[in-house]
Amino acid sequence: MPELPEIETIVRFLKSRIVSKTIDRIWTNTDRIFSDHRNFKKIALIAKGGCVQNVDRWGKNVVLFLSKHTILIHLGMSGKLLLSPKSNDSSYIRFKIFFKDGCDLWLHDVRKFSKIRLKSNQSKDGELGADALTVSYSDFENIIGQRRKIIKILLLDQGLISGIGNIYVDEILWAANIHPLTLSSDLSSDKIQDLHRAIKSVLRLAIKKRGTSFKDYRLPDGTRGDYYSIRKVYQRTGEKCFKDGAIIQRIKVSQRSTYFCPEHQRYRS
DNA sequence: ACTATCCCCTGACGGC
């Protein structure tokens, strides 16, 4: 589900509301969402009485900083975080944090692909690549230029660039006029520059719209993001390209649906 | 270090 713009939106929402709150206890009915599934008791012990120092985003993870530990929440495909929901419908609720002041944070996830991890603040987190929103041009050029890899797959690889998922990668390649199957090594430095700019502009616009709610994703207060109605290619098969009127096509790239314009995103241009 | 494939899980939707 949620990619960088959705997680960024959630984090901004939560930051102003749960920082400095103290955790009373946590609850789960789905052990498997803990990456080490015997981990729940350990997390419960550490979280109890902990104060939320900050909320941040690492790639597609929502990160809660306690004084000595960090809780990473990855929402998978269908996860959403709800802050003190009015509804008493508990179906699909997998995890809850109860704060001492009576407020609570629920993880709702139909498909159970969410993952929660705990790490100590000392240990390094070496798995995520450069953040897509802040990566500098020279770092980006190094990541792209040194590899010979299909560009869409490269952009989706969280270990190289973190935050981009299947919606925004197609939006970005459309904006940069690049065919999704282009090899990264075939991109000229002008093209790499276009791509770098497209990443920033697409993600910033999507954040401004508070993300894409075509299905599961919602803000923690249940409201929707508005990017879907202004998307350029994602799920627009058979419709006209906004740049040149050509018909948007759908192909599969590494098992993921991929939308592009055959006119201005020609292969091997 | 690559890819391709399957898997995790549940619900929605279209075709027959």
Add this chain to the structure above:
DNA sequence: TGCCGTCAGGGGATAG
């Protein structure tokens, strides 16, 4: 109405 295939903002494991 029911059954079957396909699809969905993710990523990890495994085999070649």
